[in-house]
């Protein structure tokens with residue numbers, strides 16, 4: 001497979017990168033300086049995890065989940081020159097919103113960010129009479145404008161595709177319940193205007209046979225990466241152990257035109273809680289991917305993931321190897 005011809009998109013020559021460690025056969029490996037974002041990077045923080053990073057200007061910007069020391073879930077803007085060392089605003093994003101019904105403060109967590117048509121769209125899990133998908137936009141990561149919530153409660157893990165498909169905006173989401181949902185399938189919805197969502201299609205369900213890591217629930221992770229082999233979607237999969245939920249990361253390839261059609265889906269996980277910072281923290285045994293960068297000419301992929309609901313880690317992969325692995329180990 002020619003790695004320079006797989007990812008569709010703009011080059012990102014300064015993508016954070018490190019070679020696979022010698023002796024490792026893993027298709028996804030961890031950055032040696034993990035965690036890249038410590039839990040106390042801003043004074044008010046209890047923890048900084050499940051966060052989104054995108055290319056911005058000559059470097060990177062993003063929206064970061066900061067649980068504060070009252071244990072409220074907030075999202076903050078931040079910046080980085082190299083995608084490894086970050087500066088995060090000390091205060092949460094103040095959304096500008098015309099409608100006080102939508103704009104009044106509610107909890108916000110697990111953001112995703114995507115550039116579409118010259119502006120950055122942010123989706124997050126928003127508490128509006130129950131958790132649902134909040135949406136907003138920014139051009140500069142200074143001023144943020146809040147839009148209508150996309151769905152009714154209860155829903156989580158709203159992830160936009162990075163371009164319209166057949167004229168519509170498209171979003172993945174995971175309908176859920178009021179609590180720590182013990183079930184969950186991924187669906188896809190369409191919209192002409194980012195406000196009205198419909199044409200809901202089922203994408204995939206948890207599975208118990210030969211892939212127990214994703215047997216309880218699954219949810220979309222980073223914004224899908226367009227490749228010649230389909231949309232590359234990293235997602236989290238949850239196993240219920242006798243000690244509670246364990247969060248892993250896997251990947252699927254979705255049809256480019258009809259993204260509810262799953263072409264391949266990993267049987268084995270790609271990343272699981274294994275390092276101390278993934279196994280020990282406020283919620284033990286969690287890896288939770290929320291953003292991925294990619295560089296088409298080199299095929300490099302860098303994935304940001306929350307670890308143990310406490311800190312943020314970086315994982316790396318090479319697209320040709322990854323796609324080969326997904327295809328050769330597909331349980332779909």
Ligand code: BMA
Pocket residue numbers: 050109110180181247283286288306309
């Ligand atoms: C999910 C979400 C995530 C969190 C995970 C593990 O339901 O709330 O924000 O990382 O649980 O606690």
